[in-house]
Amino acid sequence: MKVYISVDMEGIGGVVSLSHVLSGSKEYERFRKWLTEEVLAVIEGAREAGATKITVADSHGGMTNILIEDLPENVEVVSGFPRPICMMHGIWEGYDTAFFIGYHARKGTRGAIMDHTIAGRIFRYIKINQKETSEFYLNALLAGFYNIPVSLLSGDAAICREAKTAIPGIEVVITKQGITRWSAKTKTLKSIKRELKEAAIRAIKKVRERKIKPLRIEDNIILELGFYSTDTADIVEMIPGAERVDGLTVVFKTKNILEAYKLIELAMIIGIGIDSLVQKMMK
Numbered sequence: 595m596k597v598y599i600s601v602d603m604e605g606i607g608g609v610v611s612l613s614h615v616l617s618g619s620k621e622y623e624r625f626r627k628w629l630t631e632e633v634l635a636v637i638e639g640a641r642e643a644g645a646t647k648i649t650v651a652d653s654h655g656g657m658t659n660i661l662i663e664d665l666p667e668n669v670e671v672v673s674g675f676p677r678p679i680c681m682m683h684g685i686w687e688g689y690d691t692a693f694f695i696g697y698h699a700r701k702g703t704r705g706a707i708m709d710h711t712i713a714g715r716i717f718r719y720i721k722i723n724q725k726e727t728s729e730f731y732l733n734a735l736l737a738g739f740y741n742i743p744v745s746l747l748s749g750d751a752a753i754c755r756e757a758k759t760a761i762p763g764i765e766v767v768i769t770k771q772g773i774t775r776w777s778a779k780t781k782t783l784k785s786i787k788r789e790l791k792e793a794a795i796r797a798i799k800k801v802r803e804r805k806i807k808p809l810r811i812e813d814n815i816i817l818e819l820g821f822y823s824t825d826t827a828d829i830v831e832m833i834p835g836a837e838r839v840d841g842l843t844v845v846f847k848t849k850n851i852l853e854a855y856k857l858i859e860l861a862m863i864i865g866i867g868i869d870s871l872v873q874k875m876m877k
């Protein structure tokens with residue numbers, strides 16, 4: 595049983611403030627420790643249920659959040675950014691299931707902690723075949739492309755709701771209930787750790803019994819990227835195949851979800867580059 599664990603941070607228990615998730619901020623060290631503890635609980639559950647290979651993809655911000663020194667032996671960690679297929683790098687290496695830990699809702703979701711999609715300052719939305727997508731949905735489709743079911747998701751109540759609708763039978767662990775974008779009613783680390791361990795055990799059992807199906811989508815996907823600023827769209831439209839629909843919107847006809855994923859990542863990197871160029875102009 596090979597398990598791939600993609601770990602974001604906004605959906606980790608207790609996290610409600612930017613100072614919790616930005617490297618260098620006052621409380622970041624406290625919450626990266628909390629994040630690592632949640633990952634440890636998931637690993638424990640997965641091992642108890644018979645996982646033989648575990649890969650953890652650190653998937654938030656600079657993607658160096660997990661305290662690797664606190665993890666047990668024989669766990670691989672995908673660390674650092676940029677990297678191709680960022681939150682899911684290496685998923686094609688043959689896994690039986692994927693877990694998404696610390697996930698959050700897409701941009702525009704009410705009562706969801708730090709709702710955003712991939713890069714909060716760059717994308718207003720990302721649409722796959724006209725449906726607005728969350729990071730969960732996109733990553734689950736990519737896992738599905740390799741026939742891998744997502745069997746466990748943890749995060750705030752909003753993303754857990756979406757996951758349960760999209761993937762029947764998925765195990766979810768609600769870490770907190772969002773009140774506003776910056777406030778929540780949260781569970782304690784001790785409760786979350788216990789729930790995560792138990793949910794990981796149940797998830798692997800369901801995977802063994804083939805009770806959870808991979809999330810699949812037909813090939814020939816229309817990818818629509820809604821940007822915040824024309825400056826990013828001005829450059830993204832130079833990618834071969836791009837169609838500039840209006841000032842803020844670029845559309846691609848892509849072969850499959852893997853190609854769409856690569857284009858999203860490329861657009862994000864362009865957005866980050868433009869952002870830093872603009873910052874330089876102000877100096």
Ligand SMILES: [Zn+2]
Pocket residue numbers: 602603604653654655
């Ligand atoms: Zn994040």
